[in-house]
Amino acid sequence: MDVARDLAELPLPPSTGGLPWLGDSLAFGRDPMAYLVEKYREYGPVFEVSLPGEPVVVLAGVEANRFANKEGKALFASRSTYLELVRELGSDLNMIVLEGEQHELFRRAGRVGYSKGALNRSVGEAVAILRRELSEVANGQRVDAFVFLQRAVSLQLGVVATQTPADEVVDDLVVFMRTLMLVYLAGLWPKAVTRMPRFRRVKARALAFAKEIVDGHRDNPPTTDSYESVEGEDGRARDLIDDFLDAHAKDPESMPMDAVYAAALGPFLAGQDTVAGTTAFMLHAVLTRPQLLERARAEADALFAAGTPSAKQLQGAKVLRGIVAETLRRFPVAPLLTRRAAETFEFAGHRVEAGRKVFIAQTLTHFLSEHFDAPLDFEVERGRAAGGTLAPFGVGPHTCPGAGLGERLAMLDLAVLLHTTDFELPRRGEKLRMRTLPPAPKDFMLRMRPRRP
Structure with missing residues (x-):
């Protein structure tokens, strides 16, 4: 034939x-x-x-x-x-452009660091970051929910994925990643934008932050092979960056150092828009459905009744888990x-x-x-x-490796928001409008105040 x-x-x-x-x-x-x-x-x-x-x-x-x-x-x-x-x-080598054996090498390096279990060690820190960010805006001012969550999630990912605070560079990371999306994925901005002074400045700071993350891990190696918490000030658990450094040590030709630096920005590139968009969609769905709000808030209160919940307790929250699952179906943030x-x-x-x-x-x-x-x-x-x-996370060999982590972080953030904050939608009954890239609620403006007992 x-x-x-x-x-x-x-x-x-x-x-x-x-x-x-x-x-x-x-x-x-x-x-x-x-x-x-x-x-x-x-x-x-x-x-x-x-x-x-x-x-x-x-x-x-x-x-x-x-x-x-x-x-x-x-x-x-x-x-x-x-x-x-x-x-x-800063590198031609990255999980999203590789195929075959080299793609498998990068995927193996990120398998544990991008898994939902990666949040176990950092639940308390992730909650503290979101509470801190809420304290800055929960005073009745109108806030774009997606923009607020984009910043908060970026800060959380720094700690959850790399154990490195991103406070000094978070605004640069948001601008850097948004520009990459609008220029190279959406094609809505011309490539000339990447040659402008502002983009060059934020890119330089983002790449310097990536180097800071990796060099900090190399100078301060983990004291255990566990990815869970380590007792004591001098102890450090393993994370995503340690696994990429190990892959570099074993095969520096296939995993060169510039690829490790680029991988340090991977959680921000893959997660800051997707987790923020999913959480914003969930919040809109809950706030516009009073009965669902009542059920979800009761479950969030039960989770925090004895302090910060564990990842296992979070997984057992059936209403919140159903909300995130239906959000990923109805409002997928990676639609094609x-x-x-x-x-x-x-x-x-x-x-x-x-x-x-x-x-x-x-x-x-x-x-x-x-x-x-x-x-x-x-x-x-x-x-x-x-x-x-x-x-919702793709099909084929390039299915999102951080799907489980992103889903669990979005669920945790919704629980924190419902437990700690009262919301007012300034224009009640307004139809949900959508951003195209990244997929997220458009002009979803909220007034937030600390929740009264």
Whole structure:
């Protein structure tokens, strides 16, 4: 059989057409997932959309999720999509652009440090950081919930993932990461922004902070192989950075030092927007549903009744756990994956040619009624999802390694917010508006005050 000839005889994905000059950009920009669901219903699991720069092939539905999980390692490449972004971190080597054995090396190095267990050691510190940040704004002033949480989560990640306070550089980290997203992922800002003096200053401070993190770990190695707390002022547990340094010591060619420095910024790049966005969506869902607020607040109060809860106690909070699970379904902060076709392949009877830009819309299934009853409703008690239909953290070999950590930190932060703070939504009944990148509530303004006993 001539496989190449057989592929060549297959039709290309159908094009949605779109508007003259503008293509699909206006409708896609207003609500990307709603637009993709509409086109999925019209064209099926593979179609082409016209967006600024170049047309993109979209793979969607449970068929696409299963296909990406099975064939993703061979057929989809992320290097060309993310390489320019990664280079701003000071290295060409990073988990999100690597494939094969080197990708596995980086993934193994981050496996424990990015796991949900990484929060066990730092629950108390994470709670203290959020309480401190709340004390600065819980005086009745109007606060953008996402912006507030973005800063707080960045500070928490410094301690949780790297045991390094980020207070002096947190604002630079937020600007640095936001610029990278808007320039290299969204394409909404021109690359010229990265040559401007302000960006160069924040980049220099971010890279210096990464070096400070790594050098501090190298000069002060862990006193135990445990990732849990260590008694005594001189003791230090292991964390993510120690594992990357060990990988460097064992194979400095595959894990050079510049890659370790870049990895030190990984938790901020991957977590500050996603955890903040998820927590803001959860807070909006709870505050706009009085009965759910009552249940969630009662559970948060019970968690803190005897002091700071343990990670195990947090995991047992059924209402809060249901809220985070439904938020990740209804408001996924990583709604699709951007890849390149590594080679020409067939999907759903169509030919996707090598080099084509591809969106794997892995969360589109979240919004299909054949998989979830009333998919646009927010229902905390939904049953277990069928295989391939729930994918908030991606599909294939590049599934988010910090998914468990991010989910648990968002859950902890919601519990702290509900236990300590009273909220007032200045414009009651206003429809939730969405930021596109990063996905988060837009102009979700709150007045916060210390909660009265």
